[in-house]
Amino acid sequence: MSYTPDTTRIGFIGLGIMGAPMARNLLKAGYDVTAYNRDSSKTEAFVKEGGKAAGSIAEVAAGVDVVITMVPASPQVEEVVLHEGGVLDHLREGGLVIDMSSITPQTSQEVANAAKEKGISVLDAPVSGGEAGAIEGALSIMVGGEQDTFEAAKPVFEALGKTIVLCGPHGSGQTVKAANQLIVAVNIEAVAEAVVFLEKSGVDLTAALDVLNGGLAGSTVLTRKKAGILAGNYKPGFKIDLHHKDMGIVTDAARAVGAAVPAGALVAQLVAALRQQGDGQLDHSALVRGVKRLSGESGN
Template structure:
């Protein structure tokens, strides 16, 4: 069941994902747009490719893990891109978080070259990528999803075929909407509790054990307590994702009041210079609005 995989994008998420694929017995040829990112993959038994062509020309599966739609389009199209050099019948799996319309257009153009596509964005952050426990939401043909399962199983624990092309990205956008609103609610609760004189750690413990508990509260509790905003997922990337939510909602006629507010608050944090901080740094904005300096 091992595959030859061309892996495009060895960043914060892509590098540990490529490593896990190599450890699972797949032959992985990794390429990154900037140099110096192939070390972990090489240590895991993978190979570094000098170009996209070299990474994909013999691949059964090509995986892209990139920041946004423009980067996916850049590596996919043109004379040096994936579609120009992947073999006919290959399966391209885009695991980036991008606009659903970009995914559907990629699938359409790839089909003209006899190349199949799945959109398969992930949730779980850097820790989930390292541990191989990502949630993977997949759009595309059911038969292609079944073929890709051994690849997905090296990367994640919750793996669901959600529907046709673009639907994986739509589900990921919903994930980011819920996450943004949840983090903002937790941040507001932190300031509410502190200004009331409550012992914060004890309060968050008891809240976490009841209906108010959530993965966000569990995973971000120490960020809030310590004001530690070392990024597991940056504010800048979450701002990009909320743009996808807003654009898609407008296109389909969905009115999302809380999503709009959350997008504005995240955008405000980015404008203040917090783009490279963890998205739990939404707490800084609540602190500023509440009359004291953010920590």
């Protein structure tokens, strides 16, 4: 079995910053995609691009082979997949649920167990790469689940990303995503501190970031976020609110296995503080604003 464009119908739930371009890339790859989103204006836009729209979770799940969910957090996954009237109540036996949200490993395991009772396969497959990676179809996809299910779903993943890795059993994808969010948050905070340090020192910031990004200090974070930081533009590619949620997952999961994450715990507090200051809807690179405030500036 292989979920190829010529044989597979996909239901897509969640047309947000990441979900909308991902669903579009599935269309471009030739898949028959039906989308559901609470904000119907987003499904209307998707229809104009060649997709189909469903008016409910039941409708989106009933007529497809694969359901992909891309929603904010564990409660939303539980609502759309596990609750009465959710995906598991309407997807055919033998179907596949691919949850690409960033949630707790425990929730992924609960979804897999509930689906197994109904003869439905599950993969947890969170992504990294931000809005740009979603638009470009260049996401890194970290997957948890069974090997044969992963192999069958490979064509779907290849329409969405470039680095696609099975990390282990159910929940493993989410554990790796938590580690990803730890690395990204600490990296952004380091960039933010360097930016403020450089600005206060009177250095040409553009030149400094260019040369830093060409050496060992270089990173995908700096490459992706540099232009926005230089322009003071924090239009969200990944919101502070969502990274706050993810840092909670990181610290809880690390505590559960006895792993020390001191830098992660500190940055989790800085992300939480930025959120409380009203910046939750900004891009996570807005950590620069938090460092500026700590340095006696306005944070603009």
